[in-house]
Amino acid sequence: MASGLLALLDDVAALVKVSAASLDDVPTQVAKTTGKVSGIVIDDTAVTPKYVVGLDPSRELAIIYQIAKKSLLNKVIFLAPAALLLGFFAPWVITPILMCGGAFLCFEGYEKVHSMFSKHHGDEHGAGGEAVKITTPEELEKERVTSAVRTDLILSSEIIAITYSTVADQPLVTQIAVLFSVAVFITAAVYGFVGLIVKADDIGLHMAKENHHPQTRRIGRGIVKFMPHFLSLLGYVGTAAMLWVGAEIIAHGIPVLGHALEGMEHSLASIPILAWLAKAVVCAIGGLILGAVIEKIVTFARRFFKSSSKSAKA
Template sequence: MASGLLALLDDVSALVKVSAASLDDVPAQVSKTTGKVSGIVIDDTAVTPKYVVGLDPSRELSIIFKIAKKSLINKVLLLSPAALILGFFAPWAIPPILMLGGAYLCFEGYEKVHSMFSKHHADATPEAGDDVEVITPEELEKERIKSAVRTDMILSAEIVAITYATVADTALVNQIAVMLAVAIFITVAVYGFVGLIVKADDIGLHMAQDKYHPTTQKIGRSIVKFMPSFLAFLGYVGTAAMLWVGAEIIAHGIPFTNHALHNLEMALADVPVLAWLAKVVVSALGGLILGAIIEKIVVFIRRFTKSSKA
């Protein structure tokens, strides 16, 4: 009996030692993973501010907090367990699911580009008899949050999938620790920076008050003047990043396009910045074309559904 208990304690001790040694690698693996998902993080950071632009300034941080909270819940309670389960039982299902998410990003990115070049339609004055939908600020806020969480869900799924691929060959406890650490770190970093961006104009106004040094006032006024142009630029970057990331997700799931992107990078390997830029431009253009095709399909399905109901 005593020998059996000692053997059990030895096994527990060995398991603890293995787990501890595995957990020692967590910081290095978290660092490695965050480097791999940098493009998606840029996308998430650039896209999110547009969801609070035009809303009540006093609600901006509250809205960002709600989006961040749902993003973290999705990563920790939905996406990470789903990745672990799929990775164990059906690893073949992960790429198609990610490709569907990439297709959605391309579709949404194309719609943003299309709206940029069709502003005259949006600015047109409604004619008499036209149905104009009127929503309250509360409804608009809820709609913005839903849209932001929907986009974040796809980007988070890609982050979780890349994280899982990085630690798939390690112990389960290590997989859980790394995925949890990456989820928390990226969520806090992205939405903390987004909060700083959307409140920068308020910070500038505070710095521009007469009670501060003239240099401080000048910096504050410069921030206030700079932020509208910066937010507009960030909107363009976010749209381009949606197309780039969406197309790259799809390209990685198709051997031919994956090899083509890899060969493009290798051809320009002597100039890393140029290689990266070429891959981004090609991916964004491909995402734009794919988004346009998906948009035509969606419009056709909507018309067909309406005609069927009629």
Template structure:
């Protein structure tokens, strides 16, 4: 009984440690989600975020967590390759986002024109489906990393920690996303419906600041995608894992510089890997019949 109680007492610490380990992916998830409600009816924003959050939690609790536990028991060797595949996908997506910032495709219709071709209901379903596809990759990474942190713990601890991480991260991410997308409405309400000049000024400041904040957040999300994806892959390869460890140890006296150097190295590596994957995808599309280069 004493051993069990002590083991259960460790759960909050394990949840906190695991949450810290997946912080980069959480930043990425938080940064990429707001774009899925851009251009839609503001009255539907929270409902759309709720749909995404509900499906994200369902995937974490009923698909990804059990899958990680089963793989961890029967085929623990498969977890690292799966993580690395997910990391490669993040690098590819990150590179695509960076590439789109520096290239123009005049043959592609502006998004506003594309929106006119489908009904608002169809667009909403399309956006939710796209958000869930991206989220399931990030959620799979989160739950696999969560399992790796408790792999040597008792089964009960593994289950409790993974479920707690799934619920906590989903609520935190989508709660914050909901606050972000409604911040301009809050600012507008403060600016128009209060008698205090200071409050009105604060509300107008929120309205003016949010477009810049969302733009910065999208850049942070892209950077986090490259950094997290490359770090996952690097830790799956002994040589590159040792290189990252050596880099951290060399700058151990300057923790902030060590973190920045590691993130920068992973970001550059992720961008290079994303470029390589993009070239492979383009080559496959050229050689496969019926495929067109995107």
């Protein structure tokens, strides 16, 4: 009896040692994974601020908090456990799911680009007597949060998938620790920086007050003047990022395209910045083309089902 208990305690102690050794490797794995997903993190940071543009400034941080909270919950409660389960039971399904997400990003990115070039044309010709939908600030805020969380879900899925692929050969304890650490760290980093961006104009106004040093006031006024242009630029960057990331996700799921991208990068390896820029431009153009194709398919499907519905009622 005593010997059996001692053997059990030895097994427990050995398990604890293995777990501790695995956990010692977690910071290294987190750092490694963060480097791999840095491009997606930048994209997420660039996309998010546009969701609070035009809303009540006093609600900006509250809206970002809502998005951040839902983003973290999605990563921790749904995406990380799903990655672990799929990685164990059906690893083959992860890539198709990510490719669907990439296609959605291309579609949404194309719609943003299309609206940029068509809004002035639409303004010139007027609404043609169409009814104007009146939206309250609360409804608009809810729509923005929903849209932001939907886009974030795609990017978060890619982050979690890359994280899992990095630690797939590690012990289960390490996989869990790294997945949850990356989820918390990246969410805090992205939305902390986004909060700083959207409140930078308020910081500038505070610095520009008369009770501060002239140089401080000058910097504050510069921040206030610069931020609207910066936010506008960030909106364009965010749209381009949707197309770039979406197309890159799809390319990595299709061996021929993935190898072509890697070949292009290797051919420009001596100039890393040029290699990165070339890949980003090629992916963005490819994403725009794919988004246009998807938009045509979606439009056709909507018209088809709408006409079918009318015919059924008739």
